[in-house]
Amino acid sequence: MRRALIASILLFASPAFAAPAPHMPITSFEQLTKPLPLPYDEQADAKAVVAAAKARAKANHKLLLIDLGGNWCLDCRILAGTMEVPALKTWLARKYEIVEVDVGRFDKNLDIPAHYGITERLKGVPSLLIVEPRTDRLINAGRTAALADARSMSPQGLADWLAGWVR
Template sequence: MRLVLAAIALTLAAPALAAPAPKVAATSFTQLKTPLPLPYDETADAKAQVAAARARAKAQHKLLLIDLGGNWCLDCRLLAGTMELPELRSFLAKQYEIVTVDVGRFDKNLDIAAKYGLNGHFGGGVPSVLIVDPKTDSLKNAGRTAALSDARSLSPQALADWLASWTK
């Protein structure tokens, strides 16, 4: 029941007229490849990576997806594992330029989050997913950036649906 309610809440919190998400084969997180990915490079120059990803997104007419999180976070790793599912990875590659940003224990790269209006624990924790229009460098999902911070309460399909909900 909790999964159904969470999926309904995510659907209602997303914009209309989005590209439909691909159907993912995994119906449970237990079906994801293990070990789960460690997607956040703790030594990366995050500002440079975000700037390069934004330039690529702008040139390729894609959205910029900035995934703020940490390798210590199970929900972040579940999101990353779901995004690596072949059917979703292909879809996301067509729609987004994706960059992961390590925020440590909310003590690193906070200036990137602050640029888009997020402070403290980003209004709900991590992962915080920023969907950015690269032309205007504006946040498309303001107020909904922490929607996936409790990813474990969803399903892989619900995560895919939320990610697709911001696309055209």
């Protein structure tokens, strides 16, 4: 019942004009390659990495997806593992320029979300900032923490949410 509620919420949390997500060949996170990825470089210069990704996104006419999280977070690692599934990875590479930003224990690199108007404590991780790089506008305002409970969804549900922002 909880999954159905979350699926309903996410259906209405994504724009109706979305591009279709690829079909996910897995139905459970148990099928993800183990160990799950540790996607966040804790030593990276977040401002420089985001600026470079934004420039690539703009040049390649893609959206910028800034994944805020920490390697300690199971939901962050599940999201990263799901995004590595070949069908989704290929689709994402065509639509998004993706950059991972380590936020520590909600005490690091918080100037990145602040740049997009998120000045209060993050509501959870992963928090995804989906940015239109030509205008530097956050297009999923109010929905950045929708995947903070990623493990309660399905791999297809994650793919559908990510596709929901692409025109």
